[in-house]
Amino acid sequence: MDHLFNLLSSPWPWYVAGPVIGMMVPLLLFMGNRFFGASKNFEHFCAIALPEKVAQCSQRSGYNWRDYKWSLFFVAGIVLGGALAGWVFTNPEPIKLTAAAQALIQSYGIQQGTEYAPAALYSLSPRNIVLLLLSGVVIGFGTRYANGCTSGHCISGVAMMLPESIIAAIGIFGGGVIAAWLIVPLLF
Amino acid sequence: MKYLLYTLLGTVFGFALVKSEAASWYRAQEMFHFQNFHMFGIIGSALVVGIIGVWVMRRLSGRETLEGPPITVPTSDPRWKTHWKRYLLGGALFGLGWGVVGLCPGTIFALTGAGITAAVVVMIGAVAGTYLYAANSAKIPH
Numbered sequence: 001m002d003h004l005f006n007l008l009s010s011p012w013p014w015y016v017a018g019p020v021i022g023m024m025v026p027l028l029l030f031m032g033n034r035f036f037g038a039s040k041n042f043e044h045f046c047a048i049a050l051p052e053k054v055a056q057c058s059q060r061s062g063y064n065w066r067d068y069k070w071s072l073f074f075v076a077g078i079v080l081g082g083a084l085a086g087w088v089f090t091n092p093e094p095i096k097l098t099a100a101a102q103a104l105i106q107s108y109g110i111q112q113g114t115e116y117a118p119a120a121l122y123s124l125s126p127r128n129i130v131l132l133l134l135s136g137v138v139i140g141f142g143t144r145y146a147n148g149c150t151s152g153h154c155i156s157g158v159a160m161m162l163p164e165s166i167i168a169a170i171g172i173f174g175g176g177v178i179a180a181w182l183i184v185p186l187l188f
Numbered sequence: 189m190k191y192l193l194y195t196l197l198g199t200v201f202g203f204a205l206v207k208s209e210a211a212s213w214y215r216a217q218e219m220f221h222f223q224n225f226h227m228f229g230i231i232g233s234a235l236v237v238g239i240i241g242v243w244v245m246r247r248l249s250g251r252e253t254l255e256g257p258p259i260t261v262p263t264s265d266p267r268w269k270t271h272w273k274r275y276l277l278g279g280a281l282f283g284l285g286w287g288v289v290g291l292c293p294g295t296i297f298a299l300t301g302a303g304i305t306a307a308v309v310v311m312i313g314a315v316a317g318t319y320l321y322a323a324n325s326a327k328i329p330h
Contacts, residue, residue, distance in 0.1 A: 008207075014226050017208030018233030024201055026241025030248075031193060032255030035262055038293035039282075042311075042318040049315070056323040073191040077198020078294060079301035084199070085206035086302025095214050100223040105214065116299060117213030117290055122306035132289060132306050136296075136313020137320065139285035143293060144321040145328070146278025150292040153279065154231060159238030160261060164268035168279035173220075175283020180220030183288055 009089040011096075025156050034070055037152030039143035041075045044068055108188035120188060131187070146171065190255055202298040211298050213290030220287050274330040 012020075028034040044065040046057035054063065065072075094114050097105070102112070110118045121128060143149045146168045148157060154172060157165020208230055209215045219227035242261060249259045268275065286292050291299065291310055299307035 011209055012204065012207040014208065014229030015233055017204045017210065018230040018235075019237045020204045021201060021208075021230065022234035022237030023241065024197060025238040026245050027197060029242075029245045029259060029261060030253060031197075032190065032253045033257060033260055034194075038297065039314075041297070042293070042314050043322070045311075045315045046318050046322075050319075053319075056319055058318075059322045059325045070191065070194045073194040074198040074201075075297050077195040077200075078202035078205070078297040079198075080195070081199040081202025081204070082206050082211070082298030082301025083303070084301075085203045085298070086304075089203075089207070091207070095209050095212055097214055097218060098224045101214065101218040101221065104217065104221060104223065112214065116211060116302070116304060117306070121213065121289070122304065124305060124309070128306070129309055132309040133313040133316075135285040135289040135291075136310035136315075137285075137317035138281050138313075139289075139291070139293065139296070139310065140314030140317025140319075141321045142278045142281030142283070142285060142317070143314075144278070144318050145325075146275050146282060149282060149294070150231075150286075151294050153275075155234050155238055159235055159242050160263075161239075162262075162264045162268075164265055164272070164275045167268070167272050168275040171276040171279025172283040172286070175280035175285075176216070176220045176287040177283075178280075179284045179287025180217055183284070184217065187288070 005089070009091060011091050011093075021151075022155065022159070024151075025159050028074075032070065034074075035152065036156040037148055038075065038078070039140075039149040039152060040068065041071055042140050043144065044072060108185070110188065118188075142175075193254070201294070202301060205295050205298040206302055211291070211295035211302075216286065216290035271330045277329070 024036045028036045043058040047054045047065040094112055105112060148168060153165040153168040158169055205211045210230055215227055218224040245259055246261050249261060251259055253259050289310055296307050296311050
């Protein structure tokens with residue numbers, strides 16, 4: 001039992017996590033022709049919170065969040081999985097960054113501990129709340145504009161060789177590189 | 189029963205996102221600075237397995253899914269040739285947010301479960317962004 005606990009608690013190498021994530025694509029198709037993705041849930045949350053304004057939450061014609069119950073259960077699972085990983089099978093060690101990445105974050109004045117992100121960014125100071133909200137707005141707007149996120153486009157869509165997903169994946173990585181090189185250094 | 193299975197799949201996905209550290213801001217910075225293979229390995233191996241899985245599902249198409257209707261693998265939206273702007277610009281906007289806070293929709297939900305309040309704040313912003321998009325989608329290039 002201890003052995004199993006340690007195995008689940010220690011960080012997963014890419015060649016374990018990647019295939020586990022990739023399996024979601026065929027398994028969800030096999031379950032009920034479901035398209036693996038996460039960002040559409042923002043539409044469902046919006047429609048549930050604002051039942052009178054469903055048309056402002058989704059531009060799809062005939063949209064009804066009740067048709068996506070499977071997705072709400074899937075997202076509840078993601079939250080549960082995150083809770084298990086964060087509270088039960090917690091990794092006690094700081095993330096092992098490469099020397100180059102360590103030098104980068106030291107240049108930002110960050111002292112790395114066991115946290116997921118530096119407190120200078122995730123602590124709820126007024127500046128950070130504004131920054132986190134704005135980033136969220138850009139993530140929500142962008143994923144609905146592009147009709148998908150990392151799961152839906154970079155993994156599902158590209159695995160299905162959909163041209164629109166390949167275009168989106170290029171946009172996503174372009175945006176990420178610009179943010180990491182030009183915006184993040186201004187935040188510290 | 190089927191909802192239990194969807195919840196179970198989501199749980200495995202969320203667990204993998206946190207255990208692989210894909211939900212970490214540090215890993216996102218490393219990736220976008222091309223300083224470590226780790227994240228590319230996750231996405232790349234997920235893709236390889238996804239491609240094989242989609243190939244198998246195409247071979248099985250027409251057979252019953254667990255829910256009943258026959259398996260059909262989605263195909264490209266033919267409007268992409270004229271609507272490519274939405275994918276490129278929307279993707280880039282999302283990428284900007286990912287690069288700054290180190291979170292994509294999947295990891296927003298996973299870190300919410302891990303009790304990270306910052307992820308909840310990002311999620312509230314993302315729902316607002318969804319509203320802003322759908323309410324203004326007629327006015328922006330697609």
